[in-house]
Amino acid sequence: MSPELIPWLAALCFLLGALGLILEIFIVPGFGVAGISGLLLLGWGVLLLVVDVTQATQALVIALVVTIVLFIISIKVVTKLNLLQRVSLSSRQYKETGYTAPKPGLARYVGSRGTVITPLRPSGTVEVDGERLDVVTEGGFIPRDAKVEVINVEGSRIIVRWIKES
Incomplete structure (x- = not known):
């Protein structure tokens, strides 16, 4: 493959990967072919842009670890601040308030x-x-x-x- 095409191929992989993830999140329920393909294409697009495969793998692993840590921290913050109460029904329906x-x-x-x-x-x-x-x-x-x-x-x-x- 010619070296001039690699950045275009990487961009195409990245865009197709993002499209796969968007399809998985908003259109296709569950976590299936579109989501896994999207993740793989995103990773492959990043790997194509980096000259050293070891450096690219290291960057992807660091990004994955940081994402997991931030996800865990955000879950703890949301549960500690009771932010879910704004989007969930937690009140009871009592007869005195009109519910029968x-x-x-x-x-x-x-x-x-x-x-x-x-x-x-x-x-x-x-x-x-x-x-x-x-x-x-x-x-x-x-x-x-x-x-x-x-x-x-x-x-x-x-x-x-x-x-x-x-």
Whole structure:
């Protein structure tokens, strides 16, 4: 290979290596072919520019060690200063602050019948087995004092159907 082409080949290797790493970080999930190829091409591009292979290897090893040390230091600083709390959810969801979880056992109402307490347009209140429940209809309006049947429960959402008496 001609000595004039070596800097161009090194630049090409370096650019392809950087492109491989960018693909690995932003497009391809995991650490696979693009990432490993990118690292190898970056290393080969640096080695092509240095006349003495021993000197280039030594520089790469020093750079690797410095990178690892800086990474460990940055992890310790981030954990010590609690910087991760700014990007992670650490608060609890209490009833007093407005959070309510769905009541367990609402599925037992499926098939039960009740009476509409407030007009359902399409949501409102129904009394089933002596309990007041917040419900929604299948889509239409249901007047007060109408009879309804619970047809489905999805989480905390109770769906009712109007029982039109003949």
